[in-house]
Amino acid sequence: MTLDTGVVWLTIFVLSVFVGIEVISKVSSTLHTPLMSGANAIHGIILLGAILVTGTTDNDLALVVGLIAIVLASVNMVGGFVVTDRMLQMFVRKKPAAPKNDQDGAA
Amino acid sequence: MTLDTGVVWLTIFVLSVFVGIEVISKVSSTLHTPLMSGANAIHGIILLGAILVTGTTDNDLALVVGLIAIVLASVNMVGGFVVTDRMLQMFVRKKPAAPKNDQDGAA
Amino acid sequence: MPTWIQLVFLACGVCFILALKGLSGPKNARNGNLLGAAAAVVACLVPFFWTDLHLKHVPLIIAAIVVGTIGGVYGARTVQMTQMPQMVALFNGVGGGAASLVALLELHDVVETAGDAPWFNLAATAFTIAVGSISFAGSIVTFAKLQELMTSRPVVFPGLPVAFGGSLVAALVLAGLLVNDPRMWVGVVLGLVGLLIGLLLVLPVGGADVPIVISLLNAFTGLTVAASGYVLSNVLLLVAGTLVGASGTFLTLLMARAMGRSVTNILFGALKGGSTLGAGEASDRPVRSVNPEDAAIMLGYADRVIIVPGYGLAVAQAQHSLRELVDVLGEKGVQVDYAIHPVAGRMPGHMNVLLAEAQVPYEQLREMDHINGDFKDADVVLVVGANDVVNPAAKTTPGAPIYGMPILNADEARQIIFMKRSMRPGFAGIENELLFDEKTSLLFGDAKDSMGKLLNAVKAL
Amino acid sequence: MPTWIQLVFLACGVCFILALKGLSGPKNARNGNLLGAAAAVVACLVPFFWTDLHLKHVPLIIAAIVVGTIGGVYGARTVQMTQMPQMVALFNGVGGGAASLVALLELHDVVETAGDAPWFNLAATAFTIAVGSISFAGSIVTFAKLQELMTSRPVVFPGLPVAFGGSLVAALVLAGLLVNDPRMWVGVVLGLVGLLIGLLLVLPVGGADVPIVISLLNAFTGLTVAASGYVLSNVLLLVAGTLVGASGTFLTLLMARAMGRSVTNILFGALKGGSTLGAGEASDRPVRSVNPEDAAIMLGYADRVIIVPGYGLAVAQAQHSLRELVDVLGEKGVQVDYAIHPVAGRMPGHMNVLLAEAQVPYEQLREMDHINGDFKDADVVLVVGANDVVNPAAKTTPGAPIYGMPILNADEARQIIFMKRSMRPGFAGIENELLFDEKTSLLFGDAKDSMGKLLNAVKAL
């Protein structure tokens, strides 16, 4: 491939920015909190990074720090998804009604 | 970079697909035609490809074919952008009024 | 490839994204388009500043570009608004052709360098050759249909499905060959088969559905460009092509929905027998026709009038005298609005373009969803060169080609005046019961003349 | 990295995109979230199947994951709906902390391999260390504020702007050092400075604005994850992090708009003197208070009642008895709706969650834009534990912290009943003129008790 590594990463970054913005551009304020906490859970994927660095280190201090990072990251990831699901359960229970029964056709 | 070239291209492709879909997901039917012809003009960028292959070939037949490709591609690209602009001129002339004066606040 | 060039290409890609984004909303549509054009120009200048090109080819290349540019600008400038769809089809077609040729040249390089290309590149090349020529042939046929160089009816002949299937198979086989060992002749034959497929794909499609097919072929071309981007390992082509491919596909679905049709039905409806375009013979049942004077009275003494413009207004170029008529009625204290159906005319937004051209103030243009409620309060609905968009069959007659398409409820008004030349049906080619309704009167004649007469009659009141 | 793993990661990235997409619409929100969770789990399993990990570390790693999981699930399960925002803040904070630590480890590798890393990698590492700790400290403070472990008022002290600016400069200098020659101690100090910045950034923010800050820090963490994705050359981290960074930033702006505030104003308003949270002392001007029985009569004999629920309903957990009340009134033939303000409560959609929990049928929940027109026809508006969302100051008093926030037009109704415990103001800490309006009567007491009394009184009618 005649492309510099840096440019490739930049390209992927730029495209992801557009996807990130466009994908949520129609969210209703009702869903702001679940969306926030869902996104929050997604960046818990840093857990993957934590596992990779911790698993490959040879230094004991580094290992300890890494394990701490893993604990924190999994709190973020697991907790994030669970709490989001808890919130959404309550929305979803009533959502099927949404389209039909909204008394105000307008807007 | 520890990534296969193929995967990189696939990644860029996939992300572009999302961008392409999300970016136009809110288009109003009024703009279907200009949007179509605008997108049409954008793929006229094949002109760049045509120039690259034609400029670097050593075979005369290939050169001729390449030149034909260049002509076609530039018709696509230039014509596409110009015709789109012509259409849009007419929309744009009245658009400023749009938000305020739409008599039907709803929807 | 030097880094700065890669960055320029990336920047151009971003501009294309922003261009599409702009084009999808009225506010920035025009700037978006201009931004895209600027990016395209910049991208195409780059190769000349980076010296892999054989110098002796440069003048030829520039000449070719100039020729193409002149052609493109000429076509784009001279085409009438009513002919937009076929113009877009044509531009799309040549683009597809170009992509196909470029792919052949890539193949040629591979063959010369004794085929050391990875199989996936060859597959991408084969894809571009085939789909590029499909898009080319298909677009040319759609152009011919819309330009009425040939019948806009679905063309179906007994062997068609077989021939279509056969050529598809042939294309796949040839592609397989090409991947196994790249040979020039295989590529060329593949291209020819592609042309055949394109032809057979579009022939059975009815004129009313053609714009959707154009949009689909547009997406095809986008994907071929993406594929050659991969082969030439040029990120800009990949991104731009993919953008168009994805958004084009999505747009096709949106348009199909707006016309109440399904894409597969549009493409293969005719094959499956259920013609996508009906018979279209004029009926001879009795109708009430009216002269301009009486029509003028109906309009002049109404409180609320709604105008339903359609394709006929566009062909007759009667929009200017229509606007005059509306102004005069306005002065007489009649409340007049235009009811714009999303697919009135021959391209989406056709009526908006037309009436904007005639300087109709935006407030009077009302979208279907907004005004459909008002028809029941309207004293007179004046239907100018429209037909399908007010045809109740869309609600009442399952199986009708337009069944399911949302229509304007002109039938709810107290009186309806149709301005048309004959009893011939609209694009969908089906009869319109509303013409025979006792509330309906027909003002026969070319929209422009009768509009002129009507105008004078109203002034004379 | 074997190709299949790269493809798995790519697939997970796509799932994250679809997850976000789902989360942005009610229909697929829950599935979207579950899809994201599945993808995350898969991605984190991958390293165990691909053997660069030192086997002796694996059990420790798994143990750590288990600990974290238990903690996360416990927190997520036990938190009350009213405490959601602080929970999200906490989870976001630990994520930022993790990113910062990971970056330190990356730095450690570089140092050990005698710093042959390209400058951009080092810059990215520095960025992650700093911003990760900012996000960590900031989120912890917001947590403390919302959990009322500390005052939810803006904390401002004379030197603050200087200290803030100073620590920013320090961070930049340290980052520069790190890029020039990577040393462990520089990284550590940079992390500490980051913590300080996070602290100083959030201290001056008023409680009402905290959710917006959480969203912003959320975006920060996303970007740090993207940066470490680059350093670890892991596409999944890059894509996921960037997604969250971009959408988080965008969401922050959306939320700020929904609350009629600007982000800069939220962050630095307090510094600029104009406190983002007002004084909040109870006023002693005369008001008309009412007892449950009279309130019951007003409600029972009304034709049209609109309920405006607010934060107080949530803290009092009065939603269930409120629903009962509405049902009883319904049986008496009163038409009752709930008017939901987008920022009523302490998180967007707070009221929807709460009332959904109480099984209120969806049709009765009306959004602000839909119902604001109906208030003028309402006989009684029952404001339950709400205040700012009906505070006319948002329209009338420029400079008020909520000025510009769209509000519910409760003031247009014939009569207004406030259920609150005292004259204390709402979150924005400003007085509500509507409490002193002669159309207004106050039913003092904890929402739950007085709701119970009110319910019985209405039944007794």
Ligand SMILES: NC(=O)c1ccc[n+]([C@@H]2O[C@H](COP(=O)([O-])OP(=O)(O)OC[C@H]3O[C@@H](n4cnc5c(N)ncnc54)[C@H](OP(=O)(O)O)[C@@H]3O)[C@@H](O)[C@H]2O)c1
């Ligand atoms: N907008 C789009 O994207 C799009 C694209 C493709 C197809 N279509 C289809 O096109 C149709 C549009 O509906 P429509 O109601 O606008 O048009 P239509 O149904 O095609 O009807 C046009 C009418 O205008 C009359 N007409 C033609 N030339 C005229 C002239 N010079 N003076 C006066 N009348 C004239 C014709 O009757 P006479 O011949 O008797 O005069 C015909 O009844 C729909 O079927 C739609 O699905 C739309």
Ligand SMILES: NC(=O)c1ccc[n+]([C@@H]2O[C@H](COP(=O)([O-])OP(=O)(O)OC[C@H]3O[C@@H](n4cnc5c(N)ncnc54)[C@H](OP(=O)(O)O)[C@@H]3O)[C@@H](O)[C@H]2O)c1
């Ligand atoms: N939704 C969001 O995203 C979000 C996030 C952060 C901040 N905010 C802000 O929070 C505010 C929300 O407005 P709001 O009207 O819902 O709430 P509010 O303005 O904070 O008012 C809550 C009212 O409930 C009363 N209350 C508290 N506990 C009560 C209890 N146990 N029983 C009865 N009454 C009780 C309080 O008065 P007493 O103390 O006298 O009882 C107070 O007047 C807005 O300023 C908004 O900007 C919103």
